Amino acid sequence: MLTGTVTAEKLVSVLDEELPQEPHQDDDPEVIDYYEDFIVRDFKASLYIQGSIDKSLVESVNDIRKAGGKMDKLTELFNRQLTHPHYDVVSQIHNTRMSQGSPVMDHVIKMINLFEKLETMGTAFDLLYKMDVILNSLPRSYASFQMSYKISERQLELTKLANALV
Template sequence: MAEATAVAVAAASALVIFDCDSKLTGPNYVDWYRSIKLLLTAEIYLSVLDEQPPQESHPDDDPEYIEFYENFIVRESKASLYIQGSIDKTLVDSIKDLRTAGGKMEKLAELFNRQLTHAHYDMRLETMGIAFNLLYKTNVILKSLPGSYAPFRMSYKISNRELELTELATALVETEKTLKGNKPKVNTTDAKPSSKQKKKKKGNKGKT
């Protein structure tokens, strides 16, 4: 009896975060799903959702099994109370006859799974949009480079790298430094005189 009371008190304390606005009402299933998963993870009860309930222990069973069974019951009870305490009263009847926390979550998922599917789909679209936007901007930058950057463009495409724009800018700065360093230097002492200079020299010879 004391253990059951302790479980109920612990569950009530942890569910303070679920106020009237955050309790599951139906339309907010996606937000509630994330919150209850975070709560169960923080309380180290998330794994119980996927565990198969062990057979009930008896006084003559091995002490280790009895301890294991009692530990499971405590975790299962707390998880179930967390879930039931985080949903609106109008939804309690839909899960009250289900014994396990995992069963309660599955039933709620059946009722509101369409919302969760749409949320995952929207997240995938958003991710794809970000990736497409980066690829488009990268292609625009690469195509705008002068011909001297042709080796850089070819190397970038062959490597299949996907650099962020800041990383691409850094790589281009380094390439520019390399290109400037490779420019041939003209030695003024070896420069040949222009045709005009030659004509002037010839004209000077005739005057003397």
């Protein structure tokens, strides 16, 4: 919505433009007009930005003079919040438990998908860790399989682990 408003008002260019040097009284009138026009457009864009964001974020951009700088700061803040989905996936991995009686293949595939989702976010775990997490997420009825698997010190690919559990 904000980008649409800034674009509709023909203010989007101000986000990428450098702040022109403040002119002197004896400068060319076109230079003075360009500077004044830039200041007005930048001020309007800044107002649109500050008016369209949550009040809790206004303070973080209040001291930034240029609208482009405000947008850069907001981008930085929102990129920082991308750690939340990462945390959510890690929490899902560690809190997912297979229900007694549900298909083990479905459970292992769900876990594999969660690990793959984390990998697309830039976090990868080694195979042994993934296997430990998956084995620990199984119900007690798989305790003998877990014990024999750990004693054997084998490392199966996760899909082969799923087949071995079936």
